[in-house]
Amino acid sequence: IERTLSIIKPDATKRNLTGKIVAKFEEAGLRVVASKRIHLTPAQAGAFYAEHKERGFYGELCAFMASEPVVVQVLEGEGAIAKNREVMGATDPAAAADGTIRKEFALSKGENSVHGSDSEASAAREIAFFFSGLELV
Ligand code: ATP
Numbered sequence: 001i002e003r004t005l006s007i008i009k010p011d012a013t014k015r016n017l018t019g020k021i022v023a024k025f026e027e028a029g030l031r032v033v034a035s036k037r038i039h040l041t042p043a044q045a046g047a048f049y050a051e052h053k054e055r056g057f058y059g060e061l062c063a064f065m066a067s068e069p070v071v072v073q074v075l076e077g078e079g080a081i082a083k084n085r086e087v088m089g090a091t092d093p094a095a096a097a098d099g100t101i102r103k104e105f106a107l108s109k110g111e112n113s114v115h116g117s118d119s120e121a122s123a124a125r126e127i128a129f130f131f132s133g134l135e136l137v
């Protein structure tokens, strides 16, 4: 059974949307198997998003991710990586399908409420970035 890393981003935690977002994951058959609320430093956000460091929005992205607490979770289910991305919707809320988290809650391409791992390799790296073996049962 597959696992993926989800982040409920600062724009969503600030608007008290954590429960509504988790409900969307659960309705789609994903199970929360690890969860914590943390406040990233800009350096930690930068390390997490290192793959984007050459992109023009990198500085803005790191500052945003460190602006307020986030909720990081491991979601488990059949095809969890793809299913999570389907429930999230497109990066840009204007392009996201009806019923998706980003369509309903995201404010912009940057402040888009959720992150989800995009491959098996990134899921493994991102889960290990936030959770120790002892926290994963
Ligand atoms: P995520 O990796 O957060 O799940 P994603 O895979 O849909 O989102 P990426 O292309 O990996 O999108 O971009 C990572 C994040 O960087 C986006 O979720 C968004 O918050 C931010 N971002 C992407 N493109 C832009 C942009 N043009 N302007 C501002 N922020 C952006």
Ligand code: MG
Residues within 6 Å of the ligand: 116, 118
């Ligand atoms: Mg991505």
